[in-house]
Amino acid sequence: MSIGKNRNVTDIFGKLFKNQIFIPLAAMFILLLFNLVADPSFFKITMGYNSAGNPVLSGYLMTILDNGSELAILAIGMTLVTAASGGQDISVGAAIAIAGSTLLRALCGTNTRPDTLRMPIFVAFIISCLVAMAFGAFNGALVSIFKIQPMVATLILYTAGRSIAAWINNNELPIISEPKFGYYGGFIPGIPIPTPFFIAAAMVVIITLVLKFTNLGLYTQAVGINESSSRLNGLNPVFIKWLTFVILGACVAVAALIKVSRLSSINYSVIAKDIEMDAILAVALGGNALGGGKFNMASSIIGAFVIQMLTTTLFKFQVPSDALPAYKAVVVILLVVFSAPVVRDKMSQIIKKMNSRKGAV
Amino acid sequence: MANEALLSLRGIDKVFPGVMALMGVDFTLRKGEIHALMGENGAGKSTLIKVLTGVYTKDNGTIELEGKEVSIRSPQDAQHLGISTVYQEITLCPNLSVAENMYIGRSDDIYQNWKKMNEGADKMLKSLDIPARATQQLGSCSIAVQQMVAIARAVDMDCKVLILDEPTSSLDDQEVQKLFKLMRELKGRGVGIIFVTHFLDQVYEVCDRITVLRDGKLVGEYEIKDLPRLQLVSKMLGKELDDLSDIHTEENASHIDEKGEPLFEAEGLSSTEGIKPFDFYIRKGEVNGFTGLLGSGRSECVRAIFGADRVVSGTVKKDGKTIKIQKPIDAMKNGIGYLPEDRKVDGIIGDLSVRENIILALQVMKGFFKPFTKAEAYAFADEYIKALSIKTASADTPIKSLSGGNQQKCILARWLLTHPDYLILDEPTRGIDVGTKVDIQKLVLKLASEGMSITFISSETDEMLRTCSRLIVMRDRRVVGELKGEDLTQNKIMSTIAGGDEAK
Amino acid sequence: MSNISRKFKDMTDTGLLLTITIVVFFLMYIGAIVFQGKGFLKPQTFFNILNANAALIILACGMSIVMITGGIDISVGGVTALVSMSCAVYLDYKGGNVAASMLIAIGIGLAYGLVQGFLVAYLDIQPFIVSLAGMFFARGMTTIVNTNPFNVQNESFVALKDTRIIVPGMGSVNKLGKYVNAYVEIGVIVALIIVILMFCLLRWTKLGRSFYAVGGNKQSALMLGINVKRTKFMSHMLCSLLAGIGGYVYFLHVGSGAATHAQGAEMNAIASSIIGGTMLTGGVGNIIGTFFGVLSLSTIQNIVSSAGLDQAWWTGITIAAMLCIFLVIQSVVMARKKRAVKK
Incomplete structure (x- = not known):
């Protein structure tokens, strides 16, 4: 493993490379540098007023903080699912549609243009949260009990989710006029920073506390790395895998609240479209192995914002939204190629050779 | 030529x-x-x-x-x-x-x-x-x-x-x-x-x-x-042959209380892995072992005791009280530890650090909502790294980068940390260097002399002869005999495995 | 009884799942005839299922091959859209001819296979991630090639698209008392040829058997002297090539280019393969099963829509439900079989 002669140099490099958080930070740095060179207006933040007359900050960086929030929230759940099950949940976009639809159904009932909400937003959120967790539990059961590969198990909900979402509201598109509902995806009057960012921050705090004061981290990693051995250490791998899917379900509900609040309505086929790709990408960009096992939560969350930064940057350079996936796909491929063990081995061999040649001279 | x-x-x-x-x-x-x-x-x-x-x-x-x-x-x-x-x-x-x-x-x-x-x-x-x-x-x-x-x-x-x-x-x-x-x-x-x-x-x-x-x-x-x-x-x-000769079984057998209630007792135990129902007991401070050819069911027996496979019949007693062991955590809570046969598949958690591997079992017993602090975890890890002289760069090194023998010591440390009354060691010496083998055998005898009951399984019969005071012999997933005292010889074991009278 | 259980034990996994699939399909079709009326009795109803699903059959064949080898490829829907759009643009805007447009389709398929196969086989990257990226790339590229959907006007292409092949003796008399010939489109012929070719490939060639061996146990396959990397590479190569051909058949059926074409086709292909008895874990599967998988899937869609549940969402829900049921059946049947062998 050790590279040999130029120990000092390689050690420094090794340490930098080894720290997982280096990967998303480096990616972020490259993106920032690119923007700085290409067009520094990327960094401009202006204070303005929105249509309701409240002060808001705007600018590309604020867009990233704002739109990256849902992604960061999903990345939390996705990281846990990845760690424990060694696969990814590709149904999160569809699940957001379901949770969002449930939220609207709870708030509006059968009336699609309600003047008053049928229940407090908080209660409706709890209901949608339970529904999302139930669907998470369904995915989790397929994966943990029936031992179906996560991506294929979640394919079921991926296929059916948006249809179920439409069915919940009988294919109507309710619109909520209550301004308070818009706060979650917009701005709270008087606070110029977008609310989603606060929600994401709250989720990050919660997960940090959970990881610190419970064994969730240790257990999910142990199960993800070696299921059989975890079982012999008294863990219940089936339950832990299932649990991570339920937690992801809760994250989905929070993301759905923001998404629906942004529009005060829903579009079943478009809401949170392709977000699963971004969420998986965030986990991968965070340097977490997609095959499960060890994870670094902070790294994933930063990864999520970097992905959003990439999206925003591409938008800024007038890439049409439909063409966006092509660019992201290239990034994904580059990312996985350079993190592939085969490629890494080859590269370290080359470095070794170069070093030994230097040593010989 | x-x-x-x-x-x-x-x-x-x-x-x-x-x-x-x-x-x-x-x-x-x-x-x-x-x-x-x-x-x-x-x-x-x-x-x-x-x-x-x-x-x-x-x-x-x-x-x-x-x-x-x-x-x-x-x-x-x-x-x-x-x-x-x-x-x-x-x-x-x-x-x-x-x-x-x-x-x-x-x-x-x-x-x-x-x-x-x-x-x-x-x-x-x-x-x-x-x-x-x-x-x-x-x-x-x-x-x-x-x-x-x-x-x-x-x-x-x-x-x-x-x-x-x-x-x-x-x-x-x-x-x-x-x-x-x-x-x-x-x-x-x-x-x-x-x-x-x-x-x-x-x-x-x-x-x-x-x-x-x-x-x-x-x-x-x-x-x-x-x-x-x-x-x-x-x-x-x-050269290790001389080194081994100073391990003797006699000193081990002497301190066992032969009359009292067994520490652990099983009756008619069988699991889904196709072993015939068997009876088993172990006394405090005793080292016994299961022997038999590979595939004779010796591992399956201890897995049934630990609840590693699904138990389908039988009753188990610990200290005279009937207990229920359906899954590993039940066994662990009753003071039983199990070092599995296949270290890579069932033992180590490769990417986790030595520290996490050592504390895992105790942590699981302590509970989901009560994680050890970093300082506690390091203290445990360092204690056992020192006690078992585990060769590792640090407590944070991933266990998979250690040699086989040191990995095995970590797993051993994991179970010792839970302070079990009864420890099952299934092939603890497989695939590790001779020095560590000797260390582990010595440790087994030392632990037994301190009052721990141990079941020891090894493919190498002489290791079993050196450490165990009683051997349960298995053939075709069935217990076919029990040897102790004078009968503990290579020949006797062979003949029992081969099937009674056919022995040469 | 013991004879039956012995047969059950002796059956290969592939054979067992194939039997389940075919039985399910026939039960379903008979059920459709009984409950949904005579429409399903008309041969043309069946041929229409084939006409509409010729492309899916081809895609699912490729998918089955990758899945048998232990991988997965979710880029096939994207490739289909990319092929349709590229060929449409080539035919109408660049004035190309039909033969060359077919070469474009095959070229896109081969290029995809080359890249994805290399990444999966030689760089050992998870096939799901590679093909997920592949899917997004294809979808993105499709809009880059051309944003707006449009119908192809190229005459020779339209002529080819409208070619109907009469199936003798299968026609029926319509309401006006006139005899109408039953027909299939060219795509169906292509699909059937591919089904037969792929069946033969999997059954009688060294490469085909290598797919099974690698999917069954990679390590063992290596020890048995099979070139595992090349086998994996070839499976992706074949799948993407078939995606290219399937894409062209799709194009031939719809006659237009659009970025939203074949949306979710990869899911349908995977679902068909699974319903057809291909195990996700690899090593088990059969092209005939896949063929019946596609038919089962589209039959149930037909039942759903003719039962008056015409809203679009029902299709998604039924496919998902089918997929779910079959996945669970697979999981349970294989577990029981394993236990039977042990005893």
Whole structure:
């Protein structure tokens, strides 16, 4: 493993490379540098007023903080699912549609243009949260009990989710006029920073506390790395895998609240479209192995914002939204190629050779 | 002499991260001989064979086949050169038919002729008396039959060199004899056979020559008549033989309270893994063991005790009170620890650090909402790293980068940390260096003298004789006898395993 | 009884799952005839299922091959859209001819296979991630090639698209008392040829058997002297090539280019393969099963829509439900079989 002669140099490099958080930070740095060179207006933040007359900050960086929030929230759940099950949940976009639809159904009932909400937003959120967790539990059961590969198990909900979402509201598109509902995806009057960012921050705090004061981290990693051995250490791998899917379900509900609040309505086929790709990408960009096992939560969350930064940057350079996936796909491929063990081995061999040649001279 | 050499390996080196698996090993195989490759677990036999068959690539050295230097980079290369191998673990595809498993990957034809293949396979199976049909799916055959199919494949390939890597471990006597007959026949045809086995009897029955490896180095090559058994064993063990002699069973047996209530007791226990219901007990401070051939059910028994497999019948008592053990956590809460047989699959959690691996079991017992603080965890880890002299760069090193012996010590530390009353050690000495083996055996006796009850399982009977004061003997997934005191001898064990009166 | 259980034990996994699939399909079709009326009795109803699903059959064949080898490829829908759009643009805007447009389709398929196969087989990257990226790339590229959907006007292409092949003796008399010939489109012929070719490939060639071996146990396959990397590479190569051909058949059926074409086709292909008895874990599967898988899937869609549940969402829900049921059946049947062997 050790590279040999130029120990000092390689050690420094090794340490930098080894720290997982280096990967998303480096990616972020490259993106920032690119923007700085290409067009520094990327960094401009202006204070303005929105249509309701409240002060808001705007600018590309604020867009990233704002739109990256849902992604960061999903990345939390996705990281846990990845760690424990060694696969990814590709149904999160569809699940957001379901949770969002449930939220609207709870708030509006059968009336699609309600003047008053049928229940407090908080209660409706709890209901949608339970529904999302139930669907998470369904995915989790397929994966943990029936031992179906996560991506294929979640394919079921991926296929059916948006249809179920439409069915919940009988294919109507309710619109909520209550301004308070818009706060979650917009701005709270008087606070110029977008609310989603606060929600994401709250989720990050919660997960940090959970990881610190419970064994969730240790257990999910142990199960993800070696299921059989975890079982012999008294863990219940089936339950832990299932649990991570339920937690992801809760994250989905929070993301759905923001998404629906942004529009005060829903579009079943478009809401949170392709977000699963971004969420998986965030986990991968965070340097977490997609095959499960060890994870670094902070790294994933930063990864999520970097992905959003990439999206925003591409938008800024007038890439049409439909063409966006092509660019992201290239990034994904580059990312996985350079993190592939085969490629890494080859590269370290080359470095070794170069070093030994230097040593010989 | 030299022109007889069929295969010769010179100065083979193979390095794994952190381990020098082979150091300058030479090996010569002649035409028409059966050559035993001997050595303890971890001596480098498997590595040498995998180098020879192209699974691993050697780091240094040369391989010559019939006087010509060859390079073997993949199993296909080996096959094309006429080197075929039967491995200890089944390396066939369970989803394919028996015939396909015998023929796949061998010809360069584009088309697969099923009729010809099935006929050929049936003929071969018949001539070797293998109870399988060509069209049967391999996965539906027993393990022994699968092993025989693998041998049939190798035999059918008209190989120059046949490597048998512990092929007999899952075969019964009759099947072994059939195999030997086959080996002699092939030998007559001029095939060179490399035979790896743990059974000394088998070596002296069929082999012509022995090469001994130890710790990745060549000890020597001997004619079978020049090397009596005792010497072979001492060559395999090296100087450590003297070191082992100071471990004695007597001191262990003396402090056991023979009359009192057993610490742990099981009645009519059986699991889904097909072991016949068995009774078992262990007293405080006792070291006992399960012995029997591989596949005799000894591991399955202790797994049933620990709840590692689903228990289907039986009652268990601890300290005289009936308890229920359905899953490992139940056993752990009742003060039972279990070091599993397969360290890689069931023991270590590779990517986690030494520290996390050590605290895992205790942490699980303590509960989900009560994680140890970092300081506590480090304190535990450091304590046991020191106590068991685990060689690791730090407590944060991933366990997978440690050597086998040190990994095993970590797993041992994991269970010691839970302070069990009863510890089950299933093959704790497999695949680790001799020094650590001795350490572990000594530790077992020390723990027992401090009052811990231990069940110890090892494939190496002398290890069991050294540590255990009572042995439960198993055959065909059934308990067939119990030996203690005077009866604890190699011969007696062998004869009990072989089946009562047939002993020589 | 013991005879039956012995047969059950002796059956290969592939055979067992194939039997389940075919039985399910016939039960379903008979059920449709009984409950949904005579419409399903008319041969043309069946041929229409084939006409509409010729492309899916081809895609599912490729998918089955990758899945048998132990991988997965979710880029096939994207490739289909990319092929349709590229060929449409080539035919109408660049004035190309039909033969060359077919070469474009095959070229796109081969290029995809080359890249994805290399990444999966030689760089050992998870096939799901590679093909997920592949899917997004294809979808993105499709809009880059051309944003707006449009119908192809190229005459020789339209002529080819409208070619109907009469199936003799299968026609029926319509309401006006006039005899109408039953027909299939060219795509169906292509699909059937591919089904037969792929069946033969999997059954009688060394490469085909290698797919099974690698999917059954990679390590063992290596020890048995199979070039595992090349086998994996070839499976992706074949799958993407078939995606290219399937894409062209799809294009031939719809006659237009659009970025939203074949949305979710990869899911349908995977679902068909699974319903057809291909195991996700690899090593088990059969092209005939896949063929019946596609038919089962589209039959149930037909039942759903003719039962008056015409809203679009029902299709998604039924496919998902089918997929779910079959996945669970697979999981349970295989577990029981394993236990039977042990005893």
